[in-house]
Amino acid sequence: MTDLTNIVSAIITLIVAVITTFLIPYLKAKVAKIKNWVKVAVEAAEMIYNGTGRGAEKKAYVLNYLKEKGYTLDLDSIDNLIESAVLELKKS
Numbered sequence: 001m002t003d004l005t006n007i008v009s010a011i012i013t014l015i016v017a018v019i020t021t022f023l024i025p026y027l028k029a030k031v032a033k034i035k036n037w038v039k040v041a042v043e044a045a046e047m048i049y050n051g052t053g054r055g056a057e058k059k060a061y062v063l064n065y066l067k068e069k070g071y072t073l074d075l076d077s078i079d080n081l082i083e084s085a086v087l088e089l090k091k092s
Helices: 005-048 055-068 075-091
Strands: none
Touching: 005 055, 005 075, 055 075
């Protein structure tokens, strides 16, 4: 029987290296891009829909904007990104 421990270990090391080198930076860039588009959309919605009580219109604008850019995420993730962008906008 041949000992495959070294081969399996090398394959696992290669897979981890590929994930670390390519997949993680790709995902980080994708998340950063989505956050940037959410920020742009929130700022635009704040300027377009002035006044209080227009949160639903603003959110609909942001969701539509993201859909036009080709980003489809689950609603909870989008809500969290929108709330984060709104909070950051209020701080500045």
